[in-house]
């Protein structure tokens with residue numbers, strides 16, 4: 071660069087001076103159509119109930135789920151990520167009917183106006199809260215037995231009408247196994263979104279209340295299957311591997327503490343990237359706002375902007391249902 075373009079006296083504030091020129095000079099934008107709204111539907115719940123830390127997010131009954139989704143669609147939020155929480159917890163031979171029934175009900179009611187992604191994991195299904203099948207000694211999660219279950223679950227959800235299945239368990243080989251199960255089961259058009267760069271984070275707290283999925287066994291955390299926050303190369307290898315195994319969409323999760331990962335991986339791998347603004351990061355903003363210390367809406371929009379800037383084409387956020395209103399006040 072020669073010295074005649076950028077010079078010491080450059081007046082950068084001219085481009086910041088009013089709304090019009092700020093709007094015209096923006097490099098990235100967030101649109102409500104990039105957002106995906108998570109939902110929790112819980113078996114055996116008498117009444118919908120709040121999720122601690124996440125205002126406007128509820129643990130839904132099958133009936134209230136349909137009403138909430140209808141409301142969200144009226145507000146322009148027509149893409150969702152469903153978490154089914156069965157009443158009965160098991161160690162093996164899981165039954166996926168409850169979640170499948172909710173998918174089918176959503177699909178029947180809203181047809182293709184609604185885009186349904188479904189989380190594929192076992193942590194809401196197991197008595198111990200881990201994302202897979204535990205060994206007899208309860209000291210580790212058994213990889214291949216877990217993958218078999220996950221592939222079975224994914225096919226059931228796809229056949230029930232989900233457009234996308236999203237494995238969040240972090241077992242090795244699950245993307246290939248799920249893709250094969252989908253293709254063999256007549257669901258070759260079903261999308262596969264892999265939580266490929268999912269870190270062993272402390273920011274999942276409110277979610278684990280909502281999904282009834284906190285680990286509660288001798289193996290007390292998910293460090294032996296989720297990625298260590300200090301190992302970006304593991305996130306790269308995991309994402310390359312999942313792309314290779316046939317994932318259509320890759321994901322970084324959580325968002326804000328991992329923007330560096332999102333930026334570098336989205337530059338490296340040409341698939342579309344999702345980012346999950348997880349429950350704890352969303353709740354942190356709400357907690358600051360509740361103390362009157364920051365404005366919630368503007369802070370949420372600022373975070374979403376950072377995700378798009380870092381390379382995300384889609385954002386999973388608990389605020390998706392508010393986006394139209396927040397972005398077009």
Ligand code: PBG
Pocket residue numbers: 189191193201238239273274275276277278283292347348349350
């Ligand atoms: C389950 C799963 C988790 C989240 C999505 N799928 C939590 C976990 O790994 O314990 C977290 C989402 C959130 O915090 O909003 N495997």
